[in-house]
Amino acid sequence: MNPNHCHCCIYVLIVDKLINPRFTQFISAFVYRFECKPKKVKVEHDRKAQKRKHEYTDGSKWRFLEHKGPVFAPPYEPLPDKVRFYYDGKPMKLSAPAEEVATFFSKMLDHEYTTKDIFRKNFFKDWRKEMTSEEKSKITDLNKCDFTEMNEYFKAQSEARKQMSKEEKQKIKEENERLVQEYGFCIMDNHKERIGNFRIEPPGLFRGRGDHPKMGMLKRRIRPEDIIINCSKDSKHPKPPPGTKWKEVRHDNKVTWLASWTENIQGSIKYIMLNPSSRIKGEKDWQKYETARRLKKCVDRIRTQYRDDWKSKEMRIRKTALALRAGNEKEEGETADTVGCCSLRVEHVKLYPKMDDQEYVVEFDFLGKDSIRYYNKIPVEKRVFKNLQLFLENKQPEDDLFDRLNTSILNKHLQELMDGLTAKVFRTYNASITLQQQLKELTCPDDSIPAKILSYNRANRAVAILCNHQRAPPKTFEKSMQNLQTKIEEKQNQLSAARKQLKVAKSDHKASHDDKSKKAVEVKRKAVQRIEEQLMKLQVQATDREENKQIALGTSKLNYLDPRISVAWCKKWGVGIEKIYNKTQREKFAWAIDMAEKDYEF
């Protein structure tokens, strides 16, 4: 038996365990239904599938593509003479290229970045490349550079922008709008589609995330000569700015991008692509969730299979994590030191035969994507634990935990279990199934709309926690929480006052029995009701905000949760879709809003 195969079996097993032990029972109880309105929707699915099949049999993504090319960053405007740079206490006029790079640094003076050694070192090295030889010989020590005047100038500029009159602001807005109208759309196969990012990234200093070894390096200005344009032959080709040329114009309909260039920091390619609301992105998204639904159908089989495998082979690598990303290898020294499942090292796990009242606990502690810390303690089966122990033996902290396993081997194995299955499908599947299950569990039919929305957010939160989507508590969190609390107290006072008034009105009515006093009672009763509702809303808001302190919901909502689950939930409970999705999200998920009925099942 292929030893790699074994690694993967164990991997998938623990994946399940890690994510949510309750899944097993839930899934076994699950009866899969393709759609609530089988006939109608099936036809729709078939038609879409047919269309796709028709379009993509040759692997092409479009037949016709026309656009106007990217918008370049505005050229550098030299500083006015009164704004000076000082070296070693003396003013010094810089050449335009050196000055431009200096302004990048000066704009960041308030940021912690500029105090970091690596950042300063990288910046200085790249800055010197832009200097004239004279400047180079003079400016030899970054610590002797004084950018404060430049910094103040830019602050004043941004202040002035804020102080602009309404008319001026309106003018800028209109100019912007014009640019969007001209460059922000393309024609792809008879459809006018919005482009996601039609502006070329302006030059600046690279700020990586976490401890990035390249932070501070100069991101150079992109010129038309760096740009590859992609469009169809029979379209009106975009014109480069006067006096310039594109690097290349190609007609590759096997890809979806409109323009690309190679950035100079990592040497990777950047693309101009369509907005998420576009047909091409929407279909891909839909397809992603369909794959996750297929996994749902066969997850039981996969589980049984790897469990069997696992029982028969004793001394095998135990592989961990599903909520975890796959974790590709990365070049050392090229990026920040972050890991995923396949690249976990010995130093990232600790084993506890007993912890509190649980046995066989594995503790994970490592930096994941974007250098976000993943910390979790997970009880595992004894056998898994023992194997992990074996695994750690005779290894140094910096050794790989799972040698002989990488994402390619893992995904190849997963592919064998189910067509189209990769590690990230598990993430999508688990997120979506959790949302659906949590919504079922948390939604009370008798709740008010705000309470239902709270339940929705709680379900969403459960997913975000599962996926480790953390955020730093907002800087103004405590204050805004306090404000809300004050409002609640005020509302409570208001309520008791209103109740008193109602009481008075009632006794007045009892005494007089006239129409006027009857009306007064009604008015007061309504007032009490209204205030009660307002108070409840505030309280729900406070709970929601408090629970959301360190959790970011956006990422899971946008990338992991089958939108049809949310749409169905809204339809079922009469909650407006705009309470759950904002405008952009509604545009992105238009296909789902269109497709899902109230009894859609993931």
Add this chain to the structure above:
DNA sequence: GAATCGACTTGTTGGCATACAC
């Protein structure tokens, strides 16, 4: 079969417009 490349998705952040409180 490892390394690299290319295309595309996922993720966080910060600036800005807008809603809201006063």
Add this chain to the structure above:
DNA sequence: GTGTATGCCAACAAGTCGATTC
């Protein structure tokens, strides 16, 4: 009308994963 908190969105970094190259 003005100041401030909030949510939205663009920007862009950092992943995943399949294809290609060595």
